[in-house]
Amino acid sequence: MIMAKVLVTGSAGFMGSWLQDELLAQGHEVVGVDNFLGGYERNVNPDCDFRKGDLRDSKVCEEAVKGVDVIYHLAAYAAEGQSVFSFDMINDINIGSSNRLLTAAINEGVPKLVFTSSMAVYGEAKPPMDETLPKKPVDPYGWGKAYFEGVLESCSNAFDLDFTIIRPHNVYGPRQNIADFSRNVVGIFMNRIMNNKAPYIYGDGEQTRAFSYVEDAIPAIARAGFEKRARNQIINVGSDEVVTVNQLAEIVLQVMGSNLKPVHVEERPNEVKHAWCTTKKAEDILTYKTNHSLREGVEKMAEWAKEVGPQEVKYNLPLQITKNAPKVWVERLL
Ligand SMILES: NC(=O)c1ccc[n+]([C@@H]2O[C@H](COP(=O)([O-])OP(=O)(O)OC[C@H]3O[C@@H](n4cnc5c(N)ncnc54)[C@H](O)[C@@H]3O)[C@@H](O)[C@H]2O)c1
Structure with missing residues (x-):
């Protein structure tokens, strides 16, 4: 694989920190951004070019995307249940930072963005939920994810930007924030x-x-940035x-x-x-396996x-x- 410069947003968080480690181990140059809203300094790998900052600040985004080949956008306040009661704050964070990051990515000419959406976009669809189902979230967190999926797809069409939308489900494991009252x-x-x-x-x-162990999910998410067959695809990632x-x-x-x-x-x-999902597409394209x-x-x-x-x-x-x-x-x- 050709080594690349990648940006991981939310790199001090749970999944972002595992992803940062995986990409560093593969030999990539990794830039990380996090504001520690839900993550921890202890999760930052010393080999990562880490910048503390809030992605709602355009300047933070513009700096972070410079010369980047692939963006893995994980930063979010991922509190689905709480979003019913704090949708104003949660979607301000999730939508605001995603919009600003995407704007900076397009202006910089970044060729690829991997976005961790969520199974929440399926709402109450009958499981196993597959990637062809219409988006029908039942909570504001899910609507925020569905919104940005749509923006990403339309911008990909208008600009020269490839994407992969990953819909992880119920990921857990070491480094997860265990102190928050509402998740996970x-x-x-x-x-x-x-x-x-x-x-x-x-x-x-x-x-x-279907609870998904982090070390099973992360290699598949890392692969999404480089696998040609993942180009402009939506892929569920997680256990069955x-x-x-x-x-x-x-x-x-x-x-x-x-x-x-x-x-x-x-x-x-x-x-x-x-709520649980099909895993076939992830197995085929991203060689996902529940180990x-x-x-x-x-x-x-x-x-x-x-x-x-x-x-x-x-x-x-x-x-x-x-x-x-x-x-x-x-x-x-x-
Ligand atoms: N863990 C799961 O089960 C799960 C399932 C589906 C989707 N996801 C998605 O995967 C991603 C990672 O989730 P996670 O479980 O690792 O959550 P997490 O809270 O551990 O990590 C998210 C990180 O983003 C950072 N962040 C939030 N807002 C920011 C901002 N404005 N600027 C900079 N940094 C910011 C937080 O400080 C945190 O470290 C999220 O987008 C989440 O919605 C997670």
């Missing part, structure tokens, strides 16, 4: 258990998901092992050696009951979480609307 479920369960508190499950826990949230809780509790029992609380508004069973992935993450230790729960972005919000969020019971 595996980390929240682990942090509650380490704080000797029972995991909360919203609703009956019979929601189904479907479990209920109740089963997930049981596995996490067992792996962490806890006798706590989950506590069921009220359902969250607009939470999709069944870790959920239990194996949870074991690796638990080992890391125990090293990091119990975290104080953070309420980084407030609930802008408390009406109909889960009581455990409003009363800060997490």
